[in-house]
Amino acid sequence: MWCCRVAAGAAASYDMWRYTYDIGDYELPESYSDPPTPRVIFGVAARQGKIYFTDTKETMGVIDFSSDDDPDFQYFDVAMVDYPEGMNSGINFLVESQDELFLVCVCFVGFDATNIGALRAYKMDFSAEEKQARWRRVHDIGDFVFLLENCNMGASCAATPSGLKANQIYFMNNFIKDDASLCIFDLETEARDITQVHQHRDMHIIRKPFWIVPPS
Secondary structure, three states, X not given: OEEEEEEOOOOOEEEEEEOXXXXXXXXXXXXXXXXXXXXXXXXXXXXXOEEEEEOOOOEEEEEEOOOOOOOEEEEEEOOOOOOOOOEEEEXXXXXXXXXXXXXXEEEEEEOOOOOEEEEEEEEEEOOOOOOXXXXXXXXXOOOEEEEEEHHHEEEEEEOHXXXXXXXXXXXXXXXXXXXXXXXXXXXXXXXXXXXXXXOOOOOXXXXXXXXXXXXX
């Protein structure tokens, strides 16, 4: 894991730091468990100087870089959301927006990743009144759009300054194979539009498309 520490001021500079981490091993059948396969962190979002990631179906992890020493790994209880009826699989994205932590679930009908059945957005409730944090479903993310990318990455972008309609989620429908379809999901109406980005169906894409977000 690499961390870039940026020094502010007139003589701005940065340093790259490399850290190793251990969050356990994957649970595999006995015939595949020797040697153990270390678990890796994926699907992260940065909020208030900390990195959040999904640890298990019941817990989330937080990496705190505030110390000059090695990052501090912490965990807290939060149950993962359930898929809608008739949908048994999906891909989850963590997104930070307006200093809030969101979870976007692209849900598949059955186990078919080419058949998107629903898309839902949730916001983490860190309220002290609750015994533990929990995901609460939302239909409004304000004047923003979420941009979902390959490798379970997500970003937030101001809608109006970018000439986009607010309260929408954008992602490429390329979970299984390269696809030129851009999906635009409206959280309020739950309507989904599909736009062809290009017409070169036989084009071999070396790298999955990625978003470039304008500076805020």
